[in-house]
Amino acid sequence: MTEAYPLHWPEGKPRTARRERARFDTTHEIAQLALMDELRRMGATHPVLSTDIPVRGDGLPYARHRAPDDPGVAVYFMYKGNQVCFACDRWDRVRDNIQAVRKTIEALRGIARWGTGDMVEAAFKGFEALPAPGKAVSAVWWRVLGVSESATKNEIIAAYREKAKTSHPDVAGGSDSAMAELNNARAEGLRVASR
Missing domain, CATH: 1.10.287.110 (DnaJ domain)
Structure with missing residues (x-):
């Protein structure tokens, strides 16, 4: 897994050139807690939310920290034995990018509940975390x-x-x-x- 701070953007994932303002109505803390709850419901383990906001010992962001220049977020976790990463930097605020990842995971959980779980497995293959640059895929x-x-x-x-x-x-x-x-x-x- 990776560290929560600073942001550890997944290798090879392109960045958004022009960010937009989202219409999510949430705070950073609520978005983060809701994301962790979605991951728990899905059966994910070892979640790490990586952003450019320093975190306290309990994993929550410092309340009075200014908004970072880079609002991107990446959440790393283990799912069915594989390291997975969801990353988003489409929106201009960290909390909105967290909320976007949460909504995506919520939608995938819905697909699994509606009886088409094989589609979820296929979708997760595209989010498997890549190895570190310059390292062999199958280091012993x-x-x-x-x-x-x-x-x-x-x-x-x-x-x-x-x-x-x-x-x-x-x-x-x-x-x-x-x-x-x-x-x-x-x-x-x-x-x-x-x-």
Whole structure:
């Protein structure tokens, strides 16, 4: 997964050149809480909402922070064993882009409820998060983490935490690409260990 701040826009997704004002009637906090609720209802796990608004320890934005220059949002989460990302920067306010992602997920949940769930699975294939730039799609997860192929969930998590101490971009020697590779390895390892 990725960090909530600063904005981690998905690699390869084009940006909107000219943004519009949306007609959503919401606040940042309400939009964010409603988005997390939609993700929970859908069965998504490990959600991270990434924006250019600094967040408090509880994951909510600081109340008095000025509107960022970049209103884009990207929500990363795990869905049926795959890392998925929905991103939006069509609107000129962060809260409206969050609301747009929430509405999209709500619509996909509706499709699943109405009996055409195979369409939802096909739609989600287009939102699978891409690997970090310059990294192989199928990096061997257990080598990245330094564990055996038969590692338990606890071993995977412990190895991830240890490696994150040196891979995180906020520490000397760390980088976004190293952390992305480590995150991908953890997600794949946990998926395999869950079988």
